[in-house]
Amino acid sequence: MLAEIQVSPRPGGNAENPYAHIEAAIAVIENAGLVYEVGAMGTTIEGTPEQVWTLLRAVHEATLKAGAAGVTSHIKVGQGADDDGPSIIDLVGKFRA
Template identity: 35%
Template sequence: MAHVNLSLQVLPRVPDERIYPVVDEVIKLIQASGLKYEVGPMETTIEGELDELLEIVKKAQEVCIREGATRVMSIIKIDYKPEGVTMDEKIAKYRE
């Protein structure tokens, strides 16, 4: 299967002072995947096979709960096309 882009925003239900530490643990999970990713101010975009990315989404929920969230709301966006899609093709021109 071709590479897709998946953007993930997790909104863990924790006290305000715990939001960033919990999100940091999710970012560590994404980093450990070895996949290409980019952290943004509102979400993290990851590039890879769809099944692998969806598994990361599932694990992200578990990380939030393990870190003390009583509930997790997640917003997911997927950019898919049969021949594949990359982050570079979308944003490289803005980084030159």
């Protein structure tokens, strides 16, 4: 299963680090042990449906735990009927230098 999440916390961070709340969300992804790719407008995650759905919630909630007053998460999910859909590298590999 693939998912892309873009968190939009309010605010994005604090005076010392304007992206602190977003970085807290990315840290949860990094610590999950799944294949992922951070992009400029969101992060793509690859894993089983159980892993991905659990992680999406944890990423969303991480911004609040980091001190954001609120958050909106934009999520796209793709899954094959047999859970054997394409991987991140299948979809973008040929476009990499």
